Amino acid sequence: ExxxxxxxxxxxxxxxxxxxLNCSYTVSGLRGLFWYRxxxxxxxxxxxxLYSAGEEKEKERLKATLTKKESFLHITxxxxxxxxxxxxxxxxxIIQGAQKLVFGQGTRLTINP
Amino acid sequence: GAxxxxxxxxxxxxxxxxxxxxxxxxxFQATTMFWYRQFPKQSLMLMATSNEGSKATYEQGVEKDxxxxxxxxxxxxxxxxxxxxxxxxxxxxxxAALFGLGFTGELxxxxxxxxxxx
Numbered sequence: 026e027x028x029x030x031x032x033x034x035x036x037x038x039x040x041x042x043x044x045x046l047n048c049s050y051t052v053s054g055l056r057g058l059f060w061y062r063x064x065x066x067x068x069x070x071x072x073x074x075l076y077s078a079g080e081e082k083e084k085e086r087l088k089a090t091l092t093k094k095e096s097f098l099h100i101t102x103x104x105x106x107x108x109x110x111x112x113x114x115x116x117x118x119i120i121q122g123a124q125k126l127v128f129g130q131g132t133r134l135t136i137n138p
Numbered sequence: 139g140a141x142x143x144x145x146x147x148x149x150x151x152x153x154x155x156x157x158x159x160x161x162x163x164x165x166f167q168a169t170t171m172f173w174y175r176q177f178p179k180q181s182l183m184l185m186a187t188s189n190e191g192s193k194a195t196y197e198q199g200v201e202k203d204x205x206x207x208x209x210x211x212x213x214x215x216x217x218x219x220x221x222x223x224x225x226x227x228x229x230x231x232x233x234a235a236l237f238g239l240g241f242t243g244e245l246x247x248x249x250x251x252x253x254x255x256x
Binding site: 057059061066067068070074100111112125126127128129130131133 | 142163172179180181182183184187229231233245246247248249250252256
């Protein structure tokens with residue numbers, strides 16, 4: 026059974042204080058690992074897709090990396106507007122209905138001014 | 139990115155009534171849509187996969203007769219919560235996969251619908 030575990034559950038940072046969020050996963054055959062941002066009361070907003078170990082993607086202050094067992098979302102010099110819940114999800118080649126995602130529980134990130 | 143619209147964004151209903159939530163892909167065709175449920179401070183749990191022109195595939199533990207899904211066109215899927223009860227109160231989110239430019243894998247999500255059953 027595919028599993029996704031994110032840590033920490035919650036993280037408070039000062040504006041400008043860089044850090045990383047972790048996503049550990051277990052999957053039969055990784056088709057893709059996805060990062061989403063979710064604001065309160067809203068649907069998730071797509072950030073990145075990573076397909077193979079060693080891959081990295083960047084968008085503004087965010088950088089996502091992938092190994093065979095985990096992914097990191099690095100946030101550099103964050104701003105208060107980066108406060109949100111960050112969700113990690115995996116797609117499995119093996120299971121039926123390959124498009125469906127299995128989500129982690131998310132990391133609630135708060136950036137204090 | 140692709141736009142998925144969900145309506146209504148929030149609804150309050152009395153126990154025993156039925157509520158319909160619509161999910162539309164606005165600028166692309168979605169042969170497959172997904173319905174998720176999210177409880178406060180918890181992650182998204184997949185309820186069912188909706189395929190255009192065929193019956194939905196439900197995840198284990200999800201009542202088919204309670205949560206009716208219809209995917210009548212390539213741009214519209216509906217979720218009807220029948221005979222709603224307070225325990226059905228939740229945040230329901232739909233998503234669709236973008237295939238128009240080749241399979242990219244990521245899903246695009248609607249804004250979600252908050253259901254409160256009194």
